[in-house]
Amino acid sequence: MEYISIMIQGIIQGLTEFLPISSSGHLSVAQHFLGVEESTLLISIVLHLGTLVAVFIAFGKDILGIIKEFFLTIRDVFTGRFSWNNMNDSRRMLFMVVIATLLLIPAYFVKDFFTCMEGDGDIIFEGCAFLFTAMLLFLSDACVKGIKTGKNMKIRDAVSVGLFQCVALFPGVSRSGSTITAGLFCGLTRETAVKFSFILGIPAILGGSVLEIKDAVEAGTEFNLPLLAVGFIVSAVVGILAIKLVKLITKKNKFKLFGIYLLILGVLCVFAGIYENVTGNLIRF
Numbered sequence: 001m002e003y004i005s006i007m008i009q010g011i012i013q014g015l016t017e018f019l020p021i022s023s024s025g026h027l028s029v030a031q032h033f034l035g036v037e038e039s040t041l042l043i044s045i046v047l048h049l050g051t052l053v054a055v056f057i058a059f060g061k062d063i064l065g066i067i068k069e070f071f072l073t074i075r076d077v078f079t080g081r082f083s084w085n086n087m088n089d090s091r092r093m094l095f096m097v098v099i100a101t102l103l104l105i106p107a108y109f110v111k112d113f114f115t116c117m118e119g120d121g122d123i124i125f126e127g128c129a130f131l132f133t134a135m136l137l138f139l140s141d142a143c144v145k146g147i148k149t150g151k152n153m154k155i156r157d158a159v160s161v162g163l164f165q166c167v168a169l170f171p172g173v174s175r176s177g178s179t180i181t182a183g184l185f186c187g188l189t190r191e192t193a194v195k196f197s198f199i200l201g202i203p204a205i206l207g208g209s210v211l212e213i214k215d216a217v218e219a220g221t222e223f224n225l226p227l228l229a230v231g232f233i234v235s236a237v238v239g240i241l242a243i244k245l246v247k248l249i250t251k252k253n254k255f256k257l258f259g260i261y262l263l264i265l266g267v268l269c270v271f272a273g274i275y276e277n278v279t280g281n282l283i284r285f
Contacts, residue, residue, distance in 0.1 A: 002224075005034070006043060006231040013047040013231075014054065014238025017205075018198065018246055020137055020177025020258050021265075023051075025126045028171050029269060032123050033285050043231060045212045050232040052205045054239030055198050062195060063202070065090035066097070089150040093196065096153045100162030101203045107166045108211075114169035122277070127269030129172025130262045136174075136181045137259035146187040150196065157186040165200065172266075175201060176246065177258070190250045198243065 012030055016023035056063060069091040076082040087095070107114065148157070164182035168175035176197050183193030249255065276282055 010231045010234030014235040015242050017051040018242040020174045022172050022174040025172030045209050046228045046232045047235045048205050048209050050235030051239040053236045058243040066094045069094050093150040096158040099158040103162035123269045124273035126172035127266045130266030133174045133177050134259040134262035137255040140181040140184050141256045143184040146189050148188045149192050194250050
């Protein structure tokens with residue numbers, strides 16, 4: 001049962017980390033209905049690292065370009081050749097990712113405000129968050145087709161996407177859905193919005209994993225290596241497939257399909273939560 005459970009959680013993590021439907025919300029709801037206690041820190045870390053590998057595989061060329069520009073930027077700063085107005089796509093993307101990520105730092109100091117509803121035994125909040133994400137996805141399909149690429153991004157675009165990423169710290173609000181929608185609101189092309197959203201997720205996922213590793217070490221958490229390996233592989237493989245699906249669906253302006261799904265799921269979660277609170281009976285599968 002442990003292996004079945006972690007495979008289910010790996011599939012959910014791999015799909016929902018990239019599909020615009022919220023990984024934290026789906027994991028919280030799945031754990032609720034399966035009667036599983038909140039994931040151990042190590043399981044959470046491994047599942048997130050699996051999806052991180054998926055991003056590196058799917059956007060390897062872009063990520064290598066950004067890493068290269070990081071070192072070239074340092075060189076240009078010290079040699080006096082740096083120019084803000086003459087940056088290529090990779091260099092500007094680097095700065096936009098840094099700016100958007102910096103907005104998460106204040107959120108870290110109030111992280112309990114965002115996560116207090118996760119694993120509280122009640123899924124009404126997650127249901128409402130699903131409905132909020134559904135609204136964003138419906139609006140994203142209504143956006144006028146943008147023309148900005150990475151080279152044309154402005155600081156205000158990065159700030160807007162970064163703020164939406166902070167909102168996505170609430171369980172049930174999709175990080176990818178929120179940040180892609182924010183990018184579309186800012187006039188980015190759909191391809192650029194997707195690319196920026198997923199690359200922006202790297203420091204967020206990596207930073208969160210480092211903090212969780214610290215907590216796991218302090219707690220003296222024991223680990224089952226084969227079990228964790230299964231979760232890692234499943235979340236990575238499913239994550240790669242999910243990224244490909246998002247790229248395809250974004251091009252076809254079909255985010256409303258996910259919006260309909262979340263609308264239904266949100267309503268079901270709200271009613272299930274109300275039923276459990278009124279009757280005192282927990283729904284389990």
